[in-house]
Amino acid sequence: MFGSLRKKLNNVIQEGFIITENLQQQYRQSQTSSASSNATTPTLDESIHSNRSSSSFGGQLSGSDLILPGDVNMAAGCNLLAKYEDAWKLMHDANENNALKAAQVAKQIERIGQSTNVLHTDMTDLATCLAGIPALVAKLHESLETLQNVNKLSATVETELDRLEDLCEECELQEFMLNKQCELSQFQQKKMVELESYRQSVAAKHQEKIRQHEQNLRRIQRERQAVFDDAFRGDLAEFKSKGALTKIQKEEPSLPVALEEVVLEDTTTKDALEDFLNG
Structure with a gap:
């Protein structure tokens, strides 16, 4: 942008120089006819313009005395140049200020963009969650x-x-x-x-x-039988010899005892049997 402004200023300055040269040529052609009637002292603007033109154009007008009319402002180009230079300086300062502000705005926009992206991501996640x-x-x-x-x-x-x-x-x-x-x-x-x-x-x-008891009974019976036999033989011998038997006192015979009626009383065996059954 600054380069384009400089180009425009240079074009304006060149156009001013061309216009000034054309005016000088016109006045040179007419200086012979109007030298006596229009001879006046140059004004302040004309002197400044002459000084600037002499310094700018490298002494192109150093060998002649120009007399310009009063209604022509030869310093208009310089004033215009100064005006454009001031405007360019103001524009340059404004552009630099705008560049700084643009950088700040760009940073803010970047931060806003980042925060917006974060918010967009959050909103997308939120929308997904809500869905x-x-x-x-x-x-x-x-x-x-x-x-x-x-x-x-x-x-x-x-x-x-x-x-x-x-x-x-x-x-x-x-x-x-x-x-x-x-x-x-x-x-x-x-x-x-x-x-x-x-x-x-x-x-x-x-x-x-029982067997021992039966043996004892048999032994007793045999003994009694033997005694009875002896007594019978004695009575028989006495009867044979005397013809009569001596009367003896008879004892009541005891009743015979059957084997089933025999009761053995053995307290030791009975107590042992009761202890076995109770234990």
Whole structure:
């Protein structure tokens, strides 16, 4: 932008120089005819213009004295140049200020753009989340129903577990009772075997005692028979010799005792049997 302004200023200055040269040529042509009537002292602007033109154009008019009319301002180009220079300086300062402000505005725009992008991202995420809220609500309702079903199943499972525990306790009790019954049966069998063994031993002892008692009875009977035989033979011999028997006092005969009526009283054996049965 500054380069274009400089080009425009240079073009304006060149056009001013061309106009000034054309005017000088016109006045040179007419200086011979109007030298006496129009001879006046130059004004301040004309002197300044002459000084500037002499310095600017490298002494092009140094060899001639120009007399310009009063209505021509030869310093207009310089004034215009100064005006454009001041305007250019103001524009340059304004452009620099605008550049600084533009940089600040660009930074602010960049920050705003970044924050806008962040907000756009957040809004997009928020919109996505909001769009997913109905599905989330539906899932929550399904989850609540599932939790209710799980609670019902938990209550059912807890009830069944209580029943299972009761059944386990009953099974353990039955198993304990069966074990005790088995132990009792084994104990009874053991005691029955011991009782049978003891009964056999007692029966054997009883049979032995009966056999000994029968032997004693037979021995006593034989002794009595022998005594009776001796007495009979003595009575027979006395009857043969005397013809009569001596009267003797008769004793009442004792009733015969059967073997089944024999009772053996053995307190030691009886006490041992009672201890075995009670133990």
